[in-house]
Amino acid sequence: MAGLNVGSLGEYIREQRRNAQYSLRQLAEVAGVSNPYLSQIERGLRRPSAEILQQIAKALRISAETLYVQAGILDEREEGDREVRTAIMADPAINDRQKRVLVEIYEAFRKENAQDGAVRDVPGAADGTENGKPGRAGTDTSISGHEE
Template sequence: MAKIEVSGLGGFIRDQRDQAQMSLRQLAKAAEVSNPYLSQVERGLRKPSAEILGRIAQGLRISAESLYVQAGILDEREGDEAVTTAIAADPTLTERQRTTLLQIYAAFQAENSSAGKPHNNEQAEEPAVPESKDAS
């Protein structure tokens, strides 16, 4: 399991907070941590527990897994973090839509891994879609 520097974790949290257009105080309140503590985490002076990371993720409306990966608690699965981060950061989606998309994505991953289906850049066979004919 690759460990990532605490300052890298703090920078990631700060970037996510900036993308969510939240102030430090707003995130601290949402995550139920003090402003000074969150500031220290963002500056790389503190390493938060998994529980605190989960609350920060909840406050940012991103998956806790993405923070766990940044903190070195979980191994990164190739491509997963980019997908979850993109979904979480998309300002055009509602919170319900984000949650639903993440659940669907996780369900597809679970289905594919249990069925031994291809991952990443390998192509899965998809049914051919018939071309539509114009009614002229």
């Protein structure tokens, strides 16, 4: 994953704030962050969490994914891929480290599938066959470790 470019992120947020005709105080209030904190983000002095970026994006009426890409948290991807990443990054029930791990796991699965060829529907997956052929012996493909 790309590193966070705090300076350009702050410049981008400042530009979006000005385009929305918000003062720094107004945006801070609408986004639910302190005025000094938002000022530090805009000046590239602070690294905002994904949750703060989401609050700022909502206040600016832009997609949170746009800010995640600008921050280097997400790479620009195809639409379905972006939706998954945005949902992970927007989940308030998990912390930033957990979000990064989930995105990394997701990327690993996508990379693995790309190496194996196009992702395909798997007819017969419930009975352990793939495209009419038996699956790998002893391989448990369920996430929880038990059949449902």
